[in-house]
Amino acid sequence: MNDSNRPKNFLTQALPVLVIAAVPLAAFLAFAIQPIMGKRLLPIYGGTSGTWLGCMVYFQFALLLGYSWAAWLVRKTPLFQMTATMVLAVIAVATFHLPSAETAEAAGIGRVVWRLAFASLPAMVLLFSTSPLLTGWLRRRGEEVPYYLYALSNAGSLIALLLYPFVIETSLGLNDQSSFWHGGLLLPAAGLATAGYIFKHTTTAAAQEAPEPVEALAPGTVVLWLFLSAATCVGMLGATYHLTAEIGSSPIAWVGPFGVYLFSFMVTFSGRWRRWMTMTSIVVLALSLTLFMVVKGFTAVTVNGSTAWCLLLLTASGSFLGNALLHSLRPAQRFERFYLVLAAGGVLGGLLSSTVIPSIFNRPIEFELASVALLAAGIVWLTGRREPSVVLVIATVLVIPVLGVGIHQAHRESVDNGNLRHTRDLYGHIMVKTDNRSVVLSSDTTTHGSQLTMDAAARRRPTLYFTESTGIGRVLEKLHASRPAMNVGVIGLGSGTLAAYARTGDTYDFFDIDPKSIRVAQENFTYIVDARATGARINLIQRDGRKALDDAKTNYDIIVIDAFTGDGVPSHLLTREAMGIYTRRLNSKDGMLIVHASSRYSHFYPVVEATARSLNLAAIAVHTEIKKDVTEPGKERDWDPTPTDYIIISKPEQTKDLITWFPDEEDNGRVKHTVNTVTSPLVNSQLIWTDDRNAAIDVLELGRFLTD
Known part of the structure; x- marks a missing residue:
């Protein structure tokens, strides 16, 4: 062997190892910081479940920016990519800080997003861009699109979420958590710079300058990616809302639905997913959704242990189904567009859950809507009509009757139960009921007060x-x-x-x-x-x-x-x-x-x-x-x-x-x-x-x- 080729061969062999280490590490840090930042914001906005929804909107938005940055950067020269990554890393390390909790204010999605962006946006863009950027470099070397990295990234995210409430939160204070995280941010930054150096010195000039592959996409494919991504996100956030409404807004309530959501990505994109698993997800989702609605009603959900397990089962089956359909629709070449659309779907799902659906419905109904939408898409897929436009249209049409039933059922429940008022915002859902003896105030699953109405003495x-x-x-x-x-x-x-x-x-x-x-x-x-x-x-x-x-x-x-x-x-x-x-x-x-x-x-x-x-x-x-x-x-x-x-x-x-x-x-x-x-x-x-x-x-x- 020519001695001059040995360093190059070593670097060539080192790149995959470096990628496999950097991707889950970046994902771990990206998702470990989410509960840290969320906990810091809870005192500012009164400790509401809506605060976590606002955090989710921000992190989905940061994910979209990270993927967009990677999609733009991967088209530049290796030298430019290394330089830009190092500049971003320096800015990220220099500007990251925990939001101040000294000033409490009224809650709002915009305020939550702004506080988080001011404190951490460069760091989040750096971390979220790691996986797609490394994927792009491997692709430029002539390798197939390594979708397994998507599974690996979600594995790192899942580990962070599971460790936080049971190990990190109980062992370290917020300031120590932030310090350790801040130091850990240097590792993926160094990993990206090293990978960029290896990419530059082990890839031929022709490969570096090769034009982006052109891949024809079926009509409606991109829209269907967006639809499925948004639906799975809405379902996960809907389950999170119900759990936080019962046991309070804290990392231990967030980790269940979000962990199941990430685990579904990890499994479906691992390369081991099979068609029968998709069929099983459809059956489980249909049965559990039917049982859930029959036992608990379409809009009235009282969360206890059995209901929590049902919520997690619904979240799991819906997430596995949605992500399995996404995996079956993944492109062979245009991975950067695929990742971008998935991230955009997450942002759309977060906005639907936190602002759009609550402004239309005064009850938490998004979980059921997302489940029905995913079930409809799965049934269409099962019948063999795989054209994306057909799946999208039929799934939408099937959701409309269920939506109508939900509105009718909500109205009937209001009339039958003597409901005087339903209001919903970032702080939660408030309901006022009356009968011939009292008026009762409740929010979600908890009764907060009542007043007797028989006479003046009873009222007092x-x-x-x-x-x-x-x-x-x-x-x-x-x-x-x-x-x-x-x-x-x-x-x-x-x-x-x-x-x-x-x-x-x-x-x-x-x-x-x-x-x-x-x-x-x-x-x-x-x-x-x-x-x-x-x-x-x-x-x-x-x-x-x-x-x-x-x-x-x-x-x-x-x-x-x-x-x-x-x-x-x-x-x-x-x-x-x-x-x-x-x-x-x-x-x-x-x-x-x-x-x-x-x-x-x-x-x-x-x-x-x-x-x-x-x-x-x-x-x-x-x-x-x-x-x-x-x-x-x-x-x-x-x-x-x-x-x-x-x-x-x-x-x-x-x-x-x-x-x-x-x-x-x-x-x-x-x-x-x-x-x-x-x-x-x-x-x-x-x-x-x-x-x-x-x-x-x-x-x-x-x-x-x-x-x-």
Whole structure:
């Protein structure tokens, strides 16, 4: 062998190895940063599920820009490609930072996208361009289009998503996560530069300057790529919405649907997908969608463990079907256009889920629409009509009747259930129902408040989680009896039920970041109006409660945390820094912080207690419920409390008296209280939540949720 050829041969053999290492690494970093950035944004926008949808729109948009950059760059000379990549890498490393969480503001897709773009766009373009750029270089060397790299890229993404909630989030704070990620960004940048050098020195000039291959595409093919990509994305985001509405917006809720979505890419583009697998996906999607709609209804979805598994099964079968059809339609040569259209479909799907569909439908219906669209496309494919234009037209036609049925069913549910109001925005879905005895407020799967309507006296009576027998009711009545007037701050408005406790001279400040919640409380419930009529001062403040209290000049006798997203409290309201803000706004003598912690699948007391004790405070947990023998039909009362949990935080010397406020039984044995305290002098530092380190897995009873 000629010695002069040895370095060249070595570089030729090294390129595939470098590519196989760089592609999953870049994908890992690209998807590891998504939950990091999402967590940083949650406090800014009130911890809503819509914030994650906004993040998804941004990252899909960044993916499109990355693919566009690669498609443009791969046509340039190798020297230009290396230079441009290095310049982009320097800009990416120099400009990346976590968005500041110092300023809370009203949520909006545009605001979310802008904050993320300002903090990370060059870095995301660099990472997302890695796979298509390396694919282009391999293609210029005369190799077949390596679609397996697409599977490899999604494998790296999937690993990042799985590791984040169970390992990364629990082990490192956000700042450390960001630092490690920032350092890791140097690796794919160096890998790209090295690969570009190898490409330049191992590829003939003719290959480098070869014109792009011309490949005829059937009419409608590009549109069908876009349709299938958007439909799978909408289905995944629809499932994510339902899960975050139940267990709160956090990485552990995001990872399921998104992980299944990525896994489907990995499998279908691995080269091992077979036709029978596509047929199986069609059958599973059809059966699970039918069962889901029959059992749960077309628009009313209550998520529990069994429903969550069904959602993931639907997401999996829909994603496998959509991506299998995309794999069967992939071009032999024009890979760059194919990748671009898939990325554009992701952007379109994100926009449909976050803005278009919510503006048309006041209920979360996108998941069902996407499933039906994919099923229709699969059935057409199964019949043998593979022409893209035919598949697209027939799939669209088949969706229209289902869409009509959905609209009709939604209207019928509204009429049958006495629905007064449905509204939906980035903060979620709010529904107000009425019957001949009450008005009820719920959002997605959680009831937030109700009001009796039989007469004026009934209207003034607190209900559900806020009755006189509950933790908050007992505390307010005890304090009202000992002082002429009170200042009360409440984070979270709901139906405004706590205003029922306000008396002449009292001031109640309600903080809520969601403008529609304020409208609903004023227009559909009378707690606020009735309280003002008694001479109480009721202030409704549209701001994030934590930030508003930090800026406030008022001192409060009680601060109540009653802000729920789904079945959980936003984590930024329960951190050590947040509690520090609250305690500074409490009356120094005997002020109390009360956290409403009723939840089906989350147990907040250990975290709240440890965090409170780190500030030299004490916390007791109070559970209130009606005894089982008085919950039989005919024995219940409209003002009986719902099973309710409150955590009362105060100075340690107040604890002994507080416990006496909650006897084991009251109301002639009808109501039962259970009080929990921690007597150990040691504080579990791993349970202390801070702005930098808090993990949903600390409070979520995942096993219970998945088996419910």
